[in-house]
Amino acid sequence: MEKVRFSIYRYNPDVDAKPYMQDYELEIEPTDVKLLDALVKLKSKDDGISFRRSCREGICGSDAMNINGKNGLACITDIRSLKQPIMLRPLPGLPVIRDLIVDMTQFFKQYHSIKPYVVNDEAPPEKERLQSPEDRKELDGLYECILCACCSTSCPSFWWNPDKFVGPAGLLAAYRFIADTRDTITSERLDNLEDPYRLFRCHTIMNCVDVCPKHLNPTRAIGKIKEIMVKRAV
Amino acid sequence: MVNRVVVGAHYGLRDWIAQRATAVIMAIYTIALVLFLLAMPSSYENWQGFFHQTWVQVLTQTTLLAVLIHAWVGIRDLWMDYVKPVSVRLVLHVFTILWLVSCFVYSVKVVWGL
Numbered sequence: 001m002e003k004v005r006f007s008i009y010r011y012n013p014d015v016d017a018k019p020y021m022q023d024y025e026l027e028i029e030p031t032d033v034k035l036l037d038a039l040v041k042l043k044s045k046d047d048g049i050s051f052r053r054s055c056r057e058g059i060c061g062s063d064a065m066n067i068n069g070k071n072g073l074a075c076i077t078d079i080r081s082l083k084q085p086i087m088l089r090p091l092p093g094l095p096v097i098r099d100l101i102v103d104m105t106q107f108f109k110q111y112h113s114i115k116p117y118v119v120n121d122e123a124p125p126e127k128e129r130l131q132s133p134e135d136r137k138e139l140d141g142l143y144e145c146i147l148c149a150c151c152s153t154s155c156p157s158f159w160w161n162p163d164k165f166v167g168p169a170g171l172l173a174a175y176r177f178i179a180d181t182r183d184t185i186t187s188e189r190l191d192n193l194e195d196p197y198r199l200f201r202c203h204t205i206m207n208c209v210d211v212c213p214k215h216l217n218p219t220r221a222i223g224k225i226k227e228i229m230v231k232r233a234v
Numbered sequence: 235m236v237n238r239v240v241v242g243a244h245y246g247l248r249d250w251i252a253q254r255a256t257a258v259i260m261a262i263y264t265i266a267l268v269l270f271l272l273a274m275p276s277s278y279e280n281w282q283g284f285f286h287q288t289w290v291q292v293l294t295q296t297t298l299l300a301v302l303i304h305a306w307v308g309i310r311d312l313w314m315d316y317v318k319p320v321s322v323r324l325v326l327h328v329f330t331i332l333w334l335v336s337c338f339v340y341s342v343k344v345v346w347g348l
Contacts, residue, residue, distance in 0.1 A: 160315045163239045191244070196314065200246035203311070229247045 061148030142176035151208035164197035168208035168218035256300035
């Protein structure tokens with residue numbers, strides 16, 4: 001048994017006038033490996049603590065939170081690697097619903113604005129639309145995004161203009177469909193992003209790359225979108 | 235006017251390229267200038283003679299223009315990031331343009347010794 005100290009952001013808008021940090025101490029067993037294990041245990045002692053969780057293995061992206069000042073997924077963060085007291089806060093920049101749960105409406109609105117699906121106006125083939133292995137390879141590092149919002153909520157440009165700037169997650173997805181050879185509305189997609197706010201608020205500070213729990217690189221994807229735009233314009 | 239979030243101004247790429255191109259011009263000029271100044275004997279007459287050559291004046295003026303274009307994109311980005319009321323932003327944009335154009339006019343006077 002070892003003791004772990006926490007300081008957790010608490011806010012219940014129905015009861016609390018303003019948010020506050022609450023300290024906890026928890027005894028963990030050797031089988032408690034990840035931060036989420038400890039949080040679940042903590043919730044069994046104080047069931048008021050609210051957070052999202054689902055798959056508990058870094059696939060669903062539900063338990064994204066600000067851990068010791070850096071966005072990450074509780075389920076894949078080793079609890080023993082963290083400095084104590086472990087400071088847990090909700091993802092920055094989005095409205096807090098309660099404790100560690102944020103309202104992701106704005107984030108998903110931006111994601112939907114880039115049409116996150118293949119559009120093809122040609123007649124459908126008998127079986128499926130094929131790609132060469134090389135063309136398919138371009139989608140690696142793009143399709144793996146789990147939409148946890150760690151990147152977009154660590155991006156100052158997204159903090160200042162969440163209603164106008166698509167954000168790193170949305171732009172990574174945008175490039176995923178621009179790069180897809182089966183998609184036929186590339187030019188429309190580029191028109192949609194040719195905007196001082198939607199794409200060009202990115203100032204390449206790369207917070208998104210730093211925090212992505214799937215080790216993806218939205219900055220590179222954004223660079224490639226600009227590259228294609230240059231190719232189209234010059 | 236209804237209060238709606240509107241995007242889709244359909245510009246941005248040209249400014250983004252301009253910012254990068256002008257950065258390259260500034261870098262090349264700065265390195266070349268430092269090398270030239272290190273290579274020649276340091277005296278008032280030498281410096282004056284150097285900056286009196288037409289090709290130096292042309293390159294200096296071009297670089298100063300690059301600085302101003304670069305500054306325009308950068309400062310406009312600042313206003314867009316941090317200033318929310320459209321009216322204030324518009325005033326700041328106009329003021330920035332006036333300021334930079336004035337700087338350009340003054341730079342012509344300085345570079346060409348008018």
